[in-house]
Amino acid sequence: MTLDELIQRVEAARLRRSEHLIVQIVAVTKYTNDPEVLKRLYNDGQRAFGENRVQDMEGKVKALSDLPIEWHFIGNLQKNKINKLLKLNPFMIQSINSYELAEAINKRADKPVRCLIEINSSGEPTKHGMEPEIAVDTYLKIKENLPNINLQGVMTIGAHTDDEKAIRESFRKTYKIFEELKPYGAKICSMGMSGDFEIAIEEGSNMIRVGSALINSYM
Numbered sequence: 001m002t003l004d005e006l007i008q009r010v011e012a013a014r015l016r017r018s019e020h021l022i023v024q025i026v027a028v029t030k031y032t033n034d035p036e037v038l039k040r041l042y043n044d045g046q047r048a049f050g051e052n053r054v055q056d057m058e059g060k061v062k063a064l065s066d067l068p069i070e071w072h073f074i075g076n077l078q079k080n081k082i083n084k085l086l087k088l089n090p091f092m093i094q095s096i097n098s099y100e101l102a103e104a105i106n107k108r109a110d111k112p113v114r115c116l117i118e119i120n121s122s123g124e125p126t127k128h129g130m131e132p133e134i135a136v137d138t139y140l141k142i143k144e145n146l147p148n149i150n151l152q153g154v155m156t157i158g159a160h161t162d163d164e165k166a167i168r169e170s171f172r173k174t175y176k177i178f179e180e181l182k183p184y185g186a187k188i189c190s191m192g193m194s195g196d197f198e199i200a201i202e203e204g205s206n207m208i209r210v211g212s213a214l215i216n217s218y219m
C-alpha cells in the first residue's frame, strides 16, 4: 500500500479510538538497502524511518544525510554496537530491553538519547523485551539513575498469532503500563506493525512501525 493509503487506514482506526488520538508512522525500511526506496517514501512525505540493524542503518544514514530524516532504531541492540549506533545520532532507540542495556548506553552516550523500553507483552520466549511485571520498576530505575537515557515511553511487538483476541490482549497490557508511566513523562506508546496496526491503534497506540505492507509500493 502507498503512504496515502496507510494514512487513510490509520485515520479511520484512530477515530474508532478517539478523535484526540494522534498517531505517528515510522516506516520500517529494513527490507531494502536501496536508498532510492527511502527517497520515494520521503518524497511522499515520510520523515521517520525505522531500522533494526546498526550496520544497515549506517549505510542509509550516510546515503541520505542531506535529508531531515528521523532515524528510529527498533532492533535488538548488541552492546558492542552501541558506539556505532550513537555515532549515527539516532532520533530514538525504541528497543531498551533491560536495565543493563540502558546502563551501557548511558555510559557511552555524551548527551541524552530518546529511548523507549521494549516490553515482551506476548510472553513469547523468542521475543526480546522485558517482562511486563518488571517494566514499570525498570523504567523508574532508569529514569532515576541514568541521565543520558531520555525515556519517552514504551514499545512492544504484538502477539504473533492469527487470534485477534490474543493480539489485542498484548496491546492492552502494554497500554496499561504506558498509562502507569504517563505521570513519569511517558508520551509514546509504540505498537502495531503491518498486520496489526489497526488493532494497536484501537488499543491506544500513538506510534506504529510499518514495513512490509508499505515497502512494496516503493520498491
Ligand SMILES: *Cc1c(COP(=O)(O)O)cnc(C)c1O
Pocket: 028, 030, 052, 074, 075, 157, 193, 194, 195, 209, 210, 211, 212, 213
Ligand atoms: C520488522 C519490524 C517491524 C515492521 O514489521 P512489518 O510487519 O514488516 O510491518 C516493526 N517493528 C519491529 C521491531 C520490527 O523488527
